[in-house]
Amino acid sequence: MLLAIQAFSxxxxxxxxxxxxxxxxxxRVDGKSYxxxxxxxxQTLYSISKVYGVSLQEIYDSNRNLDLxxxxxxxxxxxxxxxxxxxxxxQKEEQQQEQVAQPQTQPQQQEQPGQRSLFPSxxxxxxxxxxxxxxxxxxxxxxxxxxxxxxxxFAGSSQPDAKSIDxxxxxxxxxxDLGNKGIRLEINTYDIASSNLTxxxxxxxxxxxxxxxxxxxxxxxxxxxxxxxxxSPLEPKTAAMADSLRVIQAPTPARRQTEDAVRWxxxxxxxxxxxxxxxxxxxxxxxxxxxxxxxxxxxRVRYSTITYDLLDGLQIQPLFVNKSSSKxxxxxxxxSEEESFVNDAVRNINLMAYKKQEVALxxxxxxxxxxxxxxxxxxxxxxxxxxxYQTDYSxxxxxxxxxxYRALFGSExxxxxxxxxxxxxxxxxxxxxxxxxxxxxxxxxxxxxLQTDFxxxxxxxxxxxxxxxxxxxxxxxxxxxxx
Numbered sequence: 086m087l088l089a090i091q092a093f094s095x096x097x098x099x100x101x102x103x104x105x106x107x108x109x110x111x112x113r114v115d116g117k118s119y120x121x122x123x124x125x126x127x128q129t130l131y132s133i134s135k136v137y138g139v140s141l142q143e144i145y146d147s148n149r150n151l152d153l154x155x156x157x158x159x160x161x162x163x164x165x166x167x168x169x170x171x172x173x174x175x176q177k178e179e180q181q182q183e184q185v186a187q188p189q190t191q192p193q194q195q196e197q198p199g200q201r202s203l204f205p206s207x208x209x210x211x212x213x214x215x216x217x218x219x220x221x222x223x224x225x226x227x228x229x230x231x232x233x234x235x236x237x238x239f240a241g242s243s244q245p246d247a248k249s250i251d252x253x254x255x256x257x258x259x260x261x262d263l264g265n266k267g268i269r270l271e272i273n274t275y276d277i278a279s280s281n282l283t284x285x286x287x288x289x290x291x292x293x294x295x296x297x298x299x300x301x302x303x304x305x306x307x308x309x310x311x312x313x314x315x316x317s318p319l320e321p322k323t324a325a326m327a328d329s330l331r332v333i334q335a336p337t338p339a340r341r342q343t344e345d346a347v348r349w350x351x352x353x354x355x356x357x358x359x360x361x362x363x364x365x366x367x368x369x370x371x372x373x374x375x376x377x378x379x380x381x382x383x384x385r386v387r388y389s390t391i392t393y394d395l396l397d398g399l400q401i402q403p404l405f406v407n408k409s410s411s412k413x414x415x416x417x418x419x420x421s422e423e424e425s426f427v428n429d430a431v432r433n434i435n436l437m438a439y440k441k442q443e444v445a446l447x448x449x450x451x452x453x454x455x456x457x458x459x460x461x462x463x464x465x466x467x468x469x470x471x472x473x474y475q476t477d478y479s480x481x482x483x484x485x486x487x488x489x490y491r492a493l494f495g496s497e498x499x500x501x502x503x504x505x506x507x508x509x510x511x512x513x514x515x516x517x518x519x520x521x522x523x524x525x526x527x528x529x530x531x532x533x534x535l536q537t538d539f540x541x542x543x544x545x546x547x548x549x550x551x552x553x554x555x556x557x558x559x560x561x562x563x564x565x566x567x568x
Contacts, residue, residue, distance in 0.1 A: 105136045109264035112257070113273045119147060119165040121257065123493065124158050137166045155263030156481050161492040195206035227520040228291055230269045231513055234303060236286060238278035245276065246448075246502050249297070252318065254494055255505030258296075258486065263510065268517045277301060284308050291521055292316070292512050299323050306330040314524045314548065318508055319501070321473075327548030333524070334550040335508055335537075337473040340376045342449035345554045346381035347470040348446040350416050353469075357413030360388040365426045367394065373449065375421040381418075388418075395426055405433050406440075414443040417466075419452070428457045434466045438561075439496065445469060453559075468559040475555040476536045477567050483535050500536060524549070 098277045105128060110121040122133065124279055130153065134141050147165040235256065237249040253274065260270050261432040277287050286310050287293055294316045296302055302323045305315045307330070317323040324338040336545035350360060358505060362381070364370075369566055370378070389408050393401045409415040415437065419430050431446065438444050446452075446463075450472035453463060475484055486506060490498040515523040527549050532539040556568040 087287060098480055099193060105132060107136060108166070109269065110257070110261045111269075111271055112260075113163065118168045118271075118426050120168060120498065122164045124160055124162045125262075126160050128158065129156060133164065133166070143167050160493070163493055174358055199269060212501055217385045226515065226522065230271050231291045231516050232289055232510070233270055233292045233294065233513065234290035235272060235274045235283065236293070236301070237274070238279050238297060238301075239276040240278040245282070248319065250363065251501035252505035254490070255498065255502035255507075256296040258489055258493065258502075259509040259513070261489075261505040263513055263517075269515060282308060282478060284310075287313065291516050293468075293511070294318055294508060299326075302326060302332060303330070306332050315466070317509065317510060318504070324550045327550050329547055331542075333527070334548070335506075335539075335553055337551045339373050339449050339451060340472045342473065342554055343373045343377050344452075345556075346379045346447040346449055346469065347377055347384065349385045349469055349471060350418060350445075351381075351386050353414075353416065354386065356417060357410060357414060358552050359408065359410035359413070360386060360407050360416050360418070362388055362390045362420055363430045364392045365394070366392050367395075368421065368423065368426075369521045370420060370421045372483055373422060377418060377420050396454045397549070398502045402433060402436060405437055409437060409442050409444075414445055417444065417446045419446070419448060422451065423439060424455045427452070427455060431458055431462050431466060435462050436537060438465045438467075447454040447471075450474070460564075463559040464561055464563050466559075467561060471554045471558060472480070472558070473551075473554065473566045474504065474536050475557050475567055476500075476503060480535070486535055503534075504535035507532075507537040507539075510534060511539050 108120040112121050120137065122137070124133075130141055130144060134144055144166065146163065147167055151162065151164075235253065238246050238255060239249050239253075240246065258271070260272060263270060273286075273290070282296070282301065282304050287441045290313065293305065293309060293313060295318060296305055297317075297319050299320060299322055302315060302320065303326060304318045306326060309315055309331065312331075314333050316333045316335055317326070318335050321334070321336045321338045323332060324334040324340075326332040327334055354360060362378070364374075391401070391404055392410055393404070398546065417430075417434055419427055420527055421430070422428055434444050434446055444469045447469045448471070450470055452458075452462075452468065453470055478484070478487075486503070487498060490496075490502060511534060512523070514532070515526060515530070519526045527539075527541040530545045531541075531553065538555060539551055540552060540553035541549040558566045558568060560566055
């Protein structure tokens, strides 16, 4: 009876809406637009429905996967709230003020030379737009809402594609953070695993991210409207398409990584050091290995070569001793992509390290992807890797992303999630700063993300290829250092 009386008393009082902020993040699912609302402590379905101006049933129907009728709300859940026209007027006013509201002052992140943070403030964006207007007779065509088309194979052939889902999850977090900076996005997502690419998927988009495979990227580039660029987010092999098509290659190709590894080795050379190239006897050079030798030739540095067959691997150690430096560091490059040979070459370099010889191995990210090479050996040979992806987990921005990802998705972010965050942050930031002609400004402005850096150049291509790398050292004391 006491509970009944208390309930009646509370019901007779005017309902006090809890402090709930209308989300600035919007997503499009099956052609319908929704707010993406993150549930925090003490929020209820009733209070959320009041703030957004929708019914409880509409929330239930929009989130059938959560079974809210039986499970209730949980802190950290992401609710899809229909963008109902019956929402309170205050909500509409807040949306209109998003573009002019000044963000809270935050300490500026330290930027690398020639690079800009992926997270510009609204004030920076407006300043950039004004500067652009001064430099040109035509003001930049900056959209009020940036439309993003995402073309990913979510369904897969037999089961959901985990890479695409993780990549998109990182994008959603980037959209939230961009919204907090005053950058409004409309994300239209298409599952190209279950449907064919159409011009309708690309029309009207300010930014096109995806597809993944070479075949689909080629189709999207041919279908894209005049002046639009297709961002290839995950497949390094699509870099060649940028020569003749409006394709932007987001991951740095292996060839660029290899060339940087050569430049790194050459720049580290000191008095008394020697540089040794290891090749497999009787095997043709791969494209990346050929690029390594060309870069060495252009550097004009002196080097020696060890060429041997796998069958000679156990007897080749005296030649390694003969080619090593007696006064300094012996720096190695392996001109091969055959895993068995690379593994044997690392083993021989490792033996030199056990003989108290100072050694250092240089190469692209593929060098550390071989399953037969033990990580311990990479540390023993002081492996220097030029790679597209590397995360500094001591970075406060990285730590904040991990905490947010855990809260929203209940799992740990992987490299695909980090890359999705970096891609949307960089390209949407460019569009917000320079308008719909953002692609033409790529060579003038790089970016430093959580895991990926961006650097593009004008080299006669129709598209652009990222050439930024992160340099990583596996130290003998078993640390991985980002230089």
